[in-house]
Amino acid sequence: MNTDPRIDVAETVYRFAYGIDQRDWDAYRAIFVQPPIEIEFDYSSYHGRPATRMSVDAWIAGITPLFTALDATQHSMTNPLVEIEGDAARCRVYMQATHFLWRHDLEAMTGSTEPEFTIGGHYDDHLVRVDGRWRIDRVALSVRWRRGNPAIMDLAGGART
Known part of the structure; x- marks a missing residue:
């Protein structure tokens, strides 16, 4: 633990990106509040569906x-703005999420040879301090821009051949 709790909050949020990119689901799971508490995920700016718990x-x-x-991803988070009130914190970070899928049939399957899809924007996360550690209990993504071939996400989400 650092002496400045804002660093601990920001590090917890950074571990969100690290866990996904490393496919380290145990490390990823550890940054969130644990059951039976549910987490609110708001990705409505990405896919249009309402937030869910x-x-x-x-x-x-x-x-x-x-x-x-997906063959590779890189989620980058920068410029954390952290506000702490007691055992609750808010953290906003700029983000870019780059996703890659290389396939021989990419053009036939998606209409494009582009193997990359990147989104940019920011995350607004809410965290709570549990047993001295910061844990995420709410994630909200605000997508500001998109670049590349979004169809790779649908293709990767389905059966991979």
Whole structure:
């Protein structure tokens, strides 16, 4: 633990990106509040569906097939703005999430030879201090821009051949 709790909050948020990119689901799971508490995930700016609440295990079970099917990802988070009030914190970070899928049939399957899809924007996360450690209990993504071939995400999310 650092002497400045804002660093601990920011590091917890950075571990969100690290866990996904390394496909280290145990490390990823450890940054969230644990069951029976549910986490609110708001990715409405990405896919248009409303925010949802679920257990961290359900969330990880839902995203694992997609990220396992992608060949590589790099999630970058910068410029954390952290506000702490007691045992609660808010952290906003700029983000870029780059996803790659290399396939011989990419053009036939997606209409493009582009193997990359990147989004940029920011995350607004809410964290709580539990047993002296910061844990995420709410994630909200605000997508500001997109670049590349978004169809690779649908292709990776389906059966991979």
